[in-house]
Amino acid sequence: MGRVDRPIRMDRRSFFLRGIVQLPLPLLALGAAGCRSMQFARLMTPGEEGMIGSHQAGQETFTPLVNEAVAKLLARHAESAVQQVSAVDGAESMPPPMRRVCFVGVENKSAEEIGDFKEQIYQAIDARILESQVFQSVNRRFVDAGLRDTRLRPDQLLVPQQMRTFADHMEQQGQPIDYLLYATITSGTTQQNRDYQRDYLLTLELVEVGTGNYDKQSAELSKGYHHSRLGRWRAAHSHSP
């Protein structure tokens, strides 16, 4: 019995230790593997590839759209400005006065809520127009005050009488305008099972105050949204030779 007792006492100890640690240990091991993570940030270097929105459009969509649409619009009007100058006969050719553009706003007609990007898009377009030296842009604060004072909606400005009312008001405020500029974002969605493709279109419409003549330039970008990495890989390689 004595011979039997000793090993049993040993077993009890080892079993006891095992019993004590049996359940809590896996729990603690699990815990050690999964402590709460922290959030970190870093400054992105210029030219570094930005993030791509996984669920909706982000900078990867809007930045090229703005760049392309504004560049097209400015290129066309820069040409006409040059032609105007060269058409002047006689002595010294004077550059024509810069035409004043009232950028009314960005309208979102896409399927997505663009949130804080709307202001970003407005400022990006406005800044580029100002830098171009093709047009002179009316300060946004004057535009906002004009809309508030006249109680006209941006879409009402295209009605000839209301366009005149607005233009007269801006002139009274010392901000005459030659053109109204509208930016519109639209989208079209093509579904393929759980994946989908969304085509984004940014349209810039330049309307001449007085005549109502308008110019229009667009930029388009398509983006695929995939439910899995495999889906994204398949879509990316389906057209490769």
Place this chain on the structure above:
Amino acid sequence: MTGLPARLSGSLIAAALFLTGCATHMVRLQPVRTAFQQGDLAEAERLIVAEAESGSEDDLLLLDRAMVALAAGRPADSERMLRQARDGLDRVEEESQLETAWSMLGDDQSRTYAGEDYERVLLRAMLAVSNLVQDGDDAEAYSLQVIDKQRSIVAAAAEPDGTNPKAAYQQVALAPYLRGILREETHRDYDDAARNFRLVTTWQPDFQQGPFHLARASAGTHSRPGHGVVHVLALVGQGPFKAEAEEQPTSASLLIADRILSAQMQSSLPPTVAPIRVPRIVAAPGIAGTVRVGVGDWSAGQTETITSVSQMALRQQEAMLPYQLARAVVRRVVKKGTIHGVKQGLGMRHGLPSAALDLAGVAWEASEAADTRCWSLLPDRIQVLRLELPVGTLPLGLTVLDHGGRPLGDPILQDVTVADGRNTYLLVRASDAGFVGRPLTSSSNARIDLPGEPP
């Protein structure tokens, strides 16, 4: 019972007491809630500070302090505290596996409180509200954060099989409403305003003003020339709180499971004498129904609910209760398993030492308490009223009404300054005793004299 089993049982009971708190959060905070609803803001503040000094749940108490500060006419303090609490809760939002594991040995109170989903969303809504009655510079950013937060909470809960328990959550219509009125004020972004008001009508279909806002944003203008808009925001009633409830069916099922396992293993398990306790949301809105607003002799209207906080909390609880119960059951299994493991290790099947360990196991299980931590000073409902008024300074008469339209407490007069084509915001807190604290307006943050309050 002598030697190791006795020492072990004693240690287990001591550990049980160590791993769980004493009184639940809500029991300790009940006096704060009562003082606040009675309008005794100084007492509410004192009690919260005393509770904070005891070292418990800083971020959670900060939320309650922020509500007291807002009612007391200190929106800047309120915003600062809410921001601090938001950042604190965000830091602990991601579940820590270590904490979850540790809580299996005690109860859910041992986990750092990251806020219920509805609280995390409403925190941002309250930030927007407290900012609006100051300069309103960040209100739009906060309202965007509300929408983003709602979206991210639901998106993060998506299961691989496509199901999502949080898809049933009620969305906070206040967020698109605030965004709608802010975008409308630009006189330019009517498309944004219409898009947001459309969300309001979808998320809160019984909000009767919704279609009018949508129609105005779609084809009208912010206001007539020479007019501005006063938005009355009312935080009405007492918000939901959590109480401890016993889950009898689950407890009974576990007791049967104990017996089956005990018979099969020929070794007793601690019987499920202690019931499974879970927190249950309790809606106790009180009798305050709405706020009537008058301009001179003209009864301009009554505030209308745009977000029901209690309803939102109840719907969330309904969606997440199975998960809470599952966690409680796992905790019991872990505890019973530990006791069983110890018995196996010591070679105990029956007898006094085994019974002593069972007793210790029962005590361990009985020491569990439901996690009743919550933001206790939220309102029951957030209500709004839009008034288009002529430019100038106007006295608004405000009265809290019960659900039957009878006045509660003393009415108050508050001057607001209406600017041409602009929004002005007026915030009030209403309870069963009338107004709590003072109204706040973005046109002037000057204090006004309230009835029964020393100057």
